[in-house]
Amino acid sequence: MAGAAQRRSRLPEKVFRALCLVAVILPLLVLTVLLVDVVIDASGRLSWSFLTSYPSRHAARAGILPGLVGSLMLIGLTALLALPLGVGAALYLEEYGRQGRLSGLIEINISNLAGVPSVLYGLLGLGFFVRTLMLGRSVLAGACTLALLVLPIVIMASREALRTVPAGLREACYALGSTRWQAISRVVLPMAFPGILTGAILAVSRALGETAPLVVVGALTYVAFLPSGLDSPFTALPIQIFSWVSRPQKAFVENAAAGIVVLIVTMLLINAAAVLLRSRLQRRT
Amino acid sequence: MSTTTLTIRNEVATYPGGTKAEGVAPKVRVQALRAWFGKQQALQGITLDVPPTAVTAVIGPSGCGKSTFIRCLNRMHELVPGARVQGEVLLEGDPIYDAAVDPVLLRRRVGMVFQKPNPFPTMSVRENVLAGLRLTGRLVPQHADLVVERALCNAALWEEVKDRLDAPGAALSGGQQQRLCIARALAVEPEVLLMDEPCSALDPVATARIEDLIHVLKSVYTIVIVTHNMQQAARVSDHTAFFLSGELVEHDRTDRIFTSPGDSRTEDYITGKFG
Amino acid sequence: MRLTTTESGAIRFGRRAGPRWEAAIEGALLLCGLVSVATTAGIILLLAVETLAFFREVSLPAFFGDTQWTPLFAEKHFGIWPLLSGTVLTSAIALLVAFPFGLGAAVYLSELASQRVRALLKPALEVLAGVPTIVYGYFALVFVTPVLQRVVPGLAGFNSLGPGIVMGIMIIPFVSSLSEDALFAVPPSLREGAYALGAAPLSTILRVVLPSASSGIAAAALLAVSRAVGETMIVSIAAGQQPRLTFDPRVPVETMTAYIVQISMGDVPTGTLEYRTLYVVGTALFVLTYVMNLASRRLRSRFQELT
Numbered sequence: 001m002a003g004a005a006q007r008r009s010r011l012p013e014k015v016f017r018a019l020c021l022v023a024v025i026l027p028l029l030v031l032t033v034l035l036v037d038v039v040i041d042a043s044g045r046l047s048w049s050f051l052t053s054y055p056s057r058h059a060a061r062a063g064i065l066p067g068l069v070g071s072l073m074l075i076g077l078t079a080l081l082a083l084p085l086g087v088g089a090a091l092y093l094e095e096y097g098r099q100g101r102l103s104g105l106i107e108i109n110i111s112n113l114a115g116v117p118s119v120l121y122g123l124l125g126l127g128f129f130v131r132t133l134m135l136g137r138s139v140l141a142g143a144c145t146l147a148l149l150v151l152p153i154v155i156m157a158s159r160e161a162l163r164t165v166p167a168g169l170r171e172a173c174y175a176l177g178s179t180r181w182q183a184i185s186r187v188v189l190p191m192a193f194p195g196i197l198t199g200a201i202l203a204v205s206r207a208l209g210e211t212a213p214l215v216v217v218g219a220l221t222y223v224a225f226l227p228s229g230l231d232s233p234f235t236a237l238p239i240q241i242f243s244w245v246s247r248p249q250k251a252f253v254e255n256a257a258a259g260i261v262v263l264i265v266t267m268l269l270i271n272a273a274a275v276l277l278r279s280r281l282q283r284r285t
Numbered sequence: 286m287s288t289t290t291l292t293i294r295n296e297v298a299t300y301p302g303g304t305k306a307e308g309v310a311p312k313v314r315v316q317a318l319r320a321w322f323g324k325q326q327a328l329q330g331i332t333l334d335v336p337p338t339a340v341t342a343v344i345g346p347s348g349c350g351k352s353t354f355i356r357c358l359n360r361m362h363e364l365v366p367g368a369r370v371q372g373e374v375l376l377e378g379d380p381i382y383d384a385a386v387d388p389v390l391l392r393r394r395v396g397m398v399f400q401k402p403n404p405f406p407t408m409s410v411r412e413n414v415l416a417g418l419r420l421t422g423r424l425v426p427q428h429a430d431l432v433v434e435r436a437l438c439n440a441a442l443w444e445e446v447k448d449r450l451d452a453p454g455a456a457l458s459g460g461q462q463q464r465l466c467i468a469r470a471l472a473v474e475p476e477v478l479l480m481d482e483p484c485s486a487l488d489p490v491a492t493a494r495i496e497d498l499i500h501v502l503k504s505v506y507t508i509v510i511v512t513h514n515m516q517q518a519a520r521v522s523d524h525t526a527f528f529l530s531g532e533l534v535e536h537d538r539t540d541r542i543f544t545s546p547g548d549s550r551t552e553d554y555i556t557g558k559f560g
Numbered sequence: 561m562r563l564t565t566t567e568s569g570a571i572r573f574g575r576r577a578g579p580r581w582e583a584a585i586e587g588a589l590l591l592c593g594l595v596s597v598a599t600t601a602g603i604i605l606l607l608a609v610e611t612l613a614f615f616r617e618v619s620l621p622a623f624f625g626d627t628q629w630t631p632l633f634a635e636k637h638f639g640i641w642p643l644l645s646g647t648v649l650t651s652a653i654a655l656l657v658a659f660p661f662g663l664g665a666a667v668y669l670s671e672l673a674s675q676r677v678r679a680l681l682k683p684a685l686e687v688l689a690g691v692p693t694i695v696y697g698y699f700a701l702v703f704v705t706p707v708l709q710r711v712v713p714g715l716a717g718f719n720s721l722g723p724g725i726v727m728g729i730m731i732i733p734f735v736s737s738l739s740e741d742a743l744f745a746v747p748p749s750l751r752e753g754a755y756a757l758g759a760a761p762l763s764t765i766l767r768v769v770l771p772s773a774s775s776g777i778a779a780a781a782l783l784a785v786s787r788a789v790g791e792t793m794i795v796s797i798a799a800g801q802q803p804r805l806t807f808d809p810r811v812p813v814e815t816m817t818a819y820i821v822q823i824s825m826g827d828v829p830t831g832t833l834e835y836r837t838l839y840v841v842g843t844a845l846f847v848l849t850y851v852m853n854l855a856s857r858r859l860r861s862r863f864q865e866l867t
Contacts, residue, residue, distance in 0.1 A: 008387055013762045017672055023664025024681055027732050031688060034699045041702070088592030096586050097593070106593040109600045115783075115853040116846070117790025119817050120603060122824070123842045127606040131830070148599050155596070181585045209692025212792035212817070216824040238694045238793075245698050245797055253702055260695050267692075361755060366675075393758030403749040407771040417757035420767055466753070473757055 035264075041257035050258055054224045055240065059251030064259050066223045067240035070139070071208060071266070073227055074236055077143030078150065078207045083200055085147070086154025087189075093155075094162040095184055114152040121149045122216025130217060137218030140230040145213050150203035157202060161195020162188065194278045201274035205267055211238035237263045310377075312337035312477060312507040313358060318372035320353050320362055327353040329531040330372070335477075335524075340499060340508045342522035342539065344515060346559065349528040351511040355479045358509065359395040360388040376477070393421060396475035400482040402462035404454030404469070410437075411450040413465055417473035432472055440468035441498045460491025467498065471506075478502065480510040484517065496521050515555060519543050527551045607846060610839030617833050623840070629803040629819075631837045632828070638837070640844060642803035646813035647848075650724045650795055651788040653809060657728025658784050662735025663777065669736070670743040671765055682740075689733040697797035700726040705798060718800030718812035726798070727788050734784035742776025742863060743769060776863040782856035786849045792817035816845045 053063020089106065097103035125145030135141040165188050173183035189196075214236055221243035223235040237259060244256035311334035320328040328350045335341050343351045356362040357370055360381060374381050381391050404413045414433045418424040424432075433450065437443040442464040446457070454465055463483060470478060480499075484492040499508060499521050512518050518525055519539060526536040527548075535542065535551045546552045553559060615623070618638045626639025665685060669678050705722040709715045746769050754764040770777070800812025801822050814822070819841055828834045 008390060008760065013760060016762050016765075017668075020664045020668035020672055023661045024668050024685065027661055027665075027688060027729050028681075028684055030729055031691070034691075034695070034703070037703050038695065038698065085592045085595050088589045089596065092586070092589035092593040096589060102590065102593070106596055109596040111857075112850070112853070113596055113599060115786060115790075115849060116603065117792065117817065117849055119790070119792045119820050120607075120842055120846055123820070123839065124599070124603045124606060126824070127610075127839075128602055148595075151596060151599070179582055181582055205690070209694065211692075211694050212796075212821060215821050218824070221825070238692060241694050241698070242793065242797070245694075245701060256698055257702075260698060263692060264695070359756065361752065364752075364755065389755075389758055389760045391758075392756060397756035399749060399752065399756070401749060403747075403753040405750060405753065405768055405772075407768075407774075416754075416767075417759070420754055420757060420759035420763040422763075469753075469757065 038257050038260050041254055042261045045254045045258035046261060050255075051262065055222055055243075059249060059255055062244075062252075062255050064237065064240055064255075064262055066226055066235050067237040067259065068262065068266070069226050070219075070223070070234045070239075071237040071263075073139055074143055074146060074214075074234070075204050075207045077139065077230070078146040079200060079204055081143060081147035082150050082154050082203055083196075086151050086199070086203075087158050087196055089151075089155050090158035090162060091184060091189075094159055095180065095188070110152045110155055114156075117212075118149055118210055119212040119216060121145055122213035124148065125213060125217040136231065137220075137233055138231045139227050139234045142214055142217050142219060142234060142236075145217050146207045146210060149210065149213060150207050153203045153206060154199045157199025158192070158196045161192035161199065164195060165191045194281050197274060197278050197281070201271060204270060208267055208270070209238060209263065211236075211242055214239055215242070237266070309336060311335055312377060313509075314373075314375040314378075315358075316373040316375070318354075318357060318370070318374060320350075320357055320371075321369040322353075322365060323367040327531055328357070331533045333526055333533055333536045335507060335509055337507050338504060339523040340503045340510060340521055341524040341526060342518035343509065343511045343526050343528060344513070344518050344554075345528035345534075346554065347513070348530075350531040351528050352481055353531075354528065355397075355481060355509055355511055358477070358479055359392050359397055361392075361397065363388070389421075393417075393473055394475055395477045395479060396470035396473055397479045397481065398463070398466050398470055398483050401486050402459060402466050404457070404462050404465050406453065406455045408454055409451045410446050410454055410457070410465060413454040414468050414472050417469055421473070436468040436472035437465075439471050439502070440464045441494060441501075442468055458491070460487050460494060463487060463491070463495060464498070467495075471502075475506070477507045477509065480508065482511050482513060485513065492517075515543075527554060529554070603846070607839055607843045610836050611843045614833065614836040614840045627805050629814075631834050632826075640841075642805045643814060643816045643819055643841060644844070645805045645807065646720065646795075646799065646803065646815040647789055647817070647845075649807060649809060649813060650720045650727060650799060650815055651785055653720060653724025654727035654731060654788040655781065655785050657725050658731045658735050658788075659781055661728075662732045662780070662784070663739055665732065665736040666739035666743055666777075667765060667770075670740045671761075671769065685736055686733050688730060691730070693730065693791060693793040694797075696726050696730055697723070697794040700794055700798035712810060715810045716800075716812055718798065718802075719810050720795075720799050720813050721809040723794045723798040724809065727791055727794050730791070730794070731784040731787050734787055735780050738780030738783060738860075739773070739777045742773040742780065745776065745864070746772045773863075775859045779856045779859035779863065782852050782859065786852035786856065789852070790817065790845065790849050792821060796821045816841045820845075 050063050051068065052065050053061060054065055056062040093103055093106060122145060125141060125148070129135050129141040129144045130137055135144070169187055169191070170183050173187055178186070218233075219239045220233050220235050221239055223233070227234045241256050241259040241263065244252045244259060247253075313335035315331055315333050315335070318328055318331040319326065331354060343354060345351050353362060358374060362368050362370060370382065376391070376394065380386070405416055408416060411433050412419075414436050415424055415429055418432065434443060437446060442461060445461060446452070446465075454462070457465060463486075467483075484495055487495070496517065499510070502508060503523070510522065522539045524536065525539045525542045527534045527542065527546075527550075529550055535546060535548045537547070542551065543555060546555060622638050623640055626637045627641050628637035628639050629642040630637045669682055673681065700723045704726055705715070705717060705719065708722055712721065715721065750768055750772060751764055754768045759768075795815045796818040799815060799818060801814050801818060802812040803814040803819070804811060806813065820838055823835070823838050
């Protein structure tokens with residue numbers, strides 16, 4: 001073949017391909033190193049007593065119980081607040097207000113809010129929930145703040161879920177004489193439920209790991225009691241970790257690592273439970 | 286590093302007609318070509334010769350395998366995931382499906398123009414014409430202006446864009462964009478030019494200009510043109526191949542196919558009974 | 561279920577069905593939607609009120625002209641530049657890390673990898689964005705900085721290099737995901753055109769695909785930087801609390817976000833000028849991230865129009 005004498009060097013392509021592969025693999029490798037390092041640092045401290053004790057000035061005796069309980073209370077409340085609001089907003093946008101001017105306004109706001117730094121939600125929470133509504137530095141104020149933070153996540157996931165319900169189903173309901181809300185509450189929502197649940201899990205996961213807004217709202221870093229009610233001061237897992245990692249003594253750093261392990265395990269458990277629940281639900285529909 | 290000299294082809298001459306005598310060695314010889322998309326067989330065993338410096342039209346109803354066929358001639362078919370080819374295609378006697386053949390180098394000898402004009406949007410007219418040479422590392426900067434002028438002249442576009450060479454390629458009209466793509470393909474100096482329904486996205490005026498262009502180009506290049514427009518095939522080509530359901534039904538000189546086709550299926554298609 | 565007749569005469573199923581009930585539901589749902597509008601309004605209002613109160617006591621030239629930030633010291637300076645430089649320095653380092661890796665990953669996933677590899681690696685990369693930032697902060701302080709100290713002479717325990725690099729790793733999925741979308745949106749006809757000219761895949765990617773996707777990629781980079789600018793915990797833990805106008809990545813600095821955390825954890829009485837610095841810095845942060853997000857969206861919509 002006349003062109004066979006020209007041999008094209010394949011080397012640049014191979015090098016390029018290898019570089020791109022490195023670009024994908026290297027960060028994942030670093031992440032693995034990170035996690036392994038945390039687990040190693042934590043191995044000395046992780047124990048049942050760690051999970052069930054209170055923080056202490058003596059690193060060896062410090063535990064994460066208030067943080068764990070506080071976090072669970074927080075995310076429970078956050079879910080309770082964010083889910084109805086988020087699903088309601090998604091319903092309005094998808095079912096009632098399509099193309100309306102109000103819908104446009106809401107949509108712009110949601111996409112703006114998704115890009116606002118989380119610490120600014122903390123400032124909002126501080127100024128509005130803690131001071132103006134006089135909720136004080138309480139679990140409720142923290143949960144309200146986190147709920148606003150994760151609201152865009154819930155809304156976006158719920159909208160996706162609602163969109164998967166075929167339009168024909170709604171029309172079938174109307175043809176049978178149902179009202180819009182009946183169609184929604186009896187047919188659309190149940191069908192969209194798995195997707196909505198996914199959104200809820202994403203939101204809860206996010207809320208669990210958030211530190212900055214809680215710091216600003218006034219979560220305490222040294223708490224020797226469990227939150228007594230909605231209006232009591234509180235702490236959370238990430239806050240506890242933050243306070244430990246800020247101390248110079250190596251022993252506290254180990255506590256921080258152990259706290260991180262507890263945090264990650266909790267996140268994984270919640271995600272796993274949700275995935276299980278969702279697959280159960282999907283099998284039924 | 287080997288130097289590549291750029292051969293500038295002479296101004297293409299016009300002369301009427303131009304069916305080459307039979308008996309000339311074919312430019313492209315296809316033997317028992319089969320092609321698949323995954324499990325779906327698209328070509329059933331095509332054998333035909335493409336004569337040099339002439340226009341061969343490939344006609345047939347939608348889905349008959351025309352596009353698949355010409356994409357096998359420049360090894361673009363295999364870019365589709367799951368695509369497969371069997372059989373032989375010889376370019377001037379060299380098998381292009383040989384294991385040692387680099388498809389990238391092959392495509393520098395067999396150029397292609399697509400149905401929808403696809404000039405590179407981030408490049409100017411000038412840069413588009415030079416794109417083939419630049420992308421393959423064969424651009425000699427001193428020759429650049431000459432290459433641009435030659436290619437645009439050969440594509441009958443020079444007069445219209447000579448003052449606008451730095452305008453974005455996508456700013457031209459549809460017909461101009463297609464001629465730009467032809468210029469781009471010609472700048473690489475291929476031996477064979479494959480055209481996949483080049484006029485189907487264009488208006489009749491633009492179509493006519495491109496058909497005139499093909500008349501001129503065929504004295505230098507071997508052209509294979511896929512068209513669903515039979516009148517176009519009759520106007521433009523010297524030879525015609527009729528495909529049906531992945532099979533080559535008939536291949537003959539255009540004047541013979543359109544006046545006295547050998548196969549009844551060809552006759553039915555040409556007279557509009559189907560397709 | 562009872563059949564009722566509504567005012568319009570239509571027959572409806574259900575106990576409380578009726579246009580008034582439906583309207584009430586719609587109203588309630590609208591209110592849910594308006595919560596997001598209220599949130600935005602609340603943030604803006606709060607920041608504005610407190611910032612205006614701040615500027616009644618501190619002049620604009622003092623804010624924009626001073627190169628020191630010492631609101632808690634006896635001699636008070638209110639120049640925003642030290643905090644701004646801390647933010648810019650850490651975010652720039654983050655982008656320097658995230659952009660090549662993110663773009664390389666995007667090219668690999670969208671142009672070079674097979675379907676199976678892509679299905680495996682793409683979600684894996686997304687995990688990077690899902691790790692709580694406090695974990696990254698720990699990593700930056702406890703692992704990355706000591707490692708870097710062996711390589712970089714004069715690297716302090718608190719610096720902007722370590723957290724910058726770790727933030728870069730965190731925002732890689734932002735760059736790679738959006739860049740991948742941009743690459744995917746480049747029409748296949750462009751790639752085909754290049755191949756038909758005899759271009760090799762590498763030339764095609766570098767000279768045809770990437771330039772065509774450039775505004776989408778720029779949008780990705782902007783969004784990633786905006787995320788880095790707003791990041792709080794990594795820099796609070798590892799970058800330090802010393803506001804310093806510098807471009808030296810080896811020394812402690814303080815970012816705008818870290819300052820907000822520092823004041824919140826301290827015992828500055830509310831209503832004072834020092835307390836209001838919280839909101840002024842918050843406003844600066846808000847404006848900065850908003851402008852970047854807006855620019856990113858504009859670039860993305862312009863890109864979508866082109867392809």
